[in-house]
Amino acid sequence: MRSALCALGAAAALALLPAGHARAEGQEPDRDFTIQDSRITESSGLAASRAHPGIYWTHNDQDAPLIYGVDSRTGRTVATLTMAGVGTPRDMEGIAVGPDGDIYVGDIGDNLDGTWDHVWIYRFPEPKTLKDQTVKAQQYVVKYADGARNAEALMVHPKTGRVYIASKNQGGGGLYAGPERLSASGTNVFRRVDEVPWVTDGAFSPDGDRLVLRGYFSAREYVWKDGRLGDDGTSVGAPFQGQAESVTYTGDGSAFMFGSEGRNSRVVRVDRAGGTGPSDGPSAPQPSRAPGAPQAPTAGEQTDRGSATTGFFVLAGATVLVLGVKRLLRKD
Template sequence: MRTGIRAVIAVAAAALVLPVAPAHAGERPADGDFTIADPRITESSGLAASAAHPGVYWTHNDQDKPLIYGVDSRTGETVATLTMEGVGTPRDMEAIAVGPDGDIYVGDIGDNLDGSWDHVWIYRFPEPKALKDQTVRAKQYVVKYADGPRNAEALMVHPKTGRVYIASKREGGGSLYAGPEKLSSSGTNTFRPIGEVPWVTDGAFSPDGERLVLRSYFSAREYVWKDGRIDGDGVSAGAPLQGQAESVTYTRDGSAFMFGSEGANSGVVRVDRPDAPAASGDTPGAPRPSGAGESPAATGPQGGSATTGFLVLAGGIVLVLGIKRLLRRGD
């Protein structure tokens, strides 16, 4: 009798760790939660919404290969692989952004030894008009910091001025650096500190240029951007709990944040901005992107319901505790 009950407990405990099936399958609305399906993308370290292709997000591995991937948020599938030429071998690509000129900027700015490189690089190339595997000719910019070498993982391009900013990464807080008004491909581009920031793993400007979101492994804050600087202490951006939380960007219309993480089959989670209007194209009764209008805990990274998963987990715990009580009575 007791052996049989213990077997039931084992089965119930195993059920607690079974994944909840996704609530949606196949193609979904653009700009909702999605899972990066490409097995080559195991360390997605930056994320940027395409300016030319709605619903597509550019990302890259934290690696030494000059590869950029375009991922369709409707399916999670890679729809373009870009190979940069005209640049050296990347060392530690950490960030990506799209500028007002339609160019893609890639930040090869990582330095895990926090000062081992006396310079880092930014790569820049026009966003392709066609989504297909192709080679793109990129410019390479040498970057130094006015106050010496440091580690960084966040590169942001202002959508109105085109100025490039970098946030350094330090546990106790780093600095926000502004680049020159125009980057030079023939000389050194000196980035100068303009303010203090918390521990940052990525950041992005809103499409209207009036806000800046910065994230860390455990949280994210959105700041007002005024006169070329952060204004105020910001507000929570509602970052979801993720494995290695590495990336953030805005949706193309600025109505939501998209939070990404590293790892194979990593999830990208949409979190609506608190004061955001209804998603573009919404009509009464029309489907919204998964996660739209919900709290970050309401939808899992693959479109499954985390609420359902919680109920399953709670039910399993109740089942196990009940069986244990029966065991104690039988002793």
């Protein structure tokens, strides 16, 4: 009786776990992991290392100029990088690794939407060795062609090296392209090239053919074509997270890694449908809206919110099931 109930409970628990999530301890690289570093309380950006498989770079959103390298096998910090040559960050929100092997950090947050007449991007070579060290960083001044705004997503195209920023706005933001090459001596003007929904982070796929953008309740993957979004995007299964802040691709492009803020925050892997191929076909075009009007939830966003609600009740049901099994075991 006891063994049968244990098997039933284990099978039920496994069946209730979301597909694509790690299920065993001692997980392989690029699986789910929990950030163990007590200093990382507001992980706001996430980028897969190009030089060190299984390592993810992150940072707090308002902090000293510190970048942390976290090992996805253990969740422990294996390198703390102190950026030298830059001022005190105001609101670091995004991070990416470029085709040149450099790490780009976006000090691009502006919670009051127009407080800063300029923001900054920091850039430095990804270290060859993983250890605590000081890195010499270049600081770039950034302005938007259509005025100051808040942003949380910084993306660097893995083939062209061009830097993009997605602004954050409840009514829908903009996708901004920087100059072909950033200039350290002057102001880098970013120009609006496309429209995006509410965005808290984004990343290019390793081959540069896709762009994923996430918000608090959903994420969409877009075809990237001619320096713009090539379709209306496909909803991907973003997990429900308390403060959904970051997303990146795994180094091989087979999955997304979703992160959130908070102490001991969880980074969740979600496999891409078809592995390295597109998630599925383009979604139906979204209804148009008047400029400046609030954006209604898309079908994908409604699905993601529904999935989050369903997940809550599934977990509650799993808890009841486990408690019931324990109770029967005690009687047994």
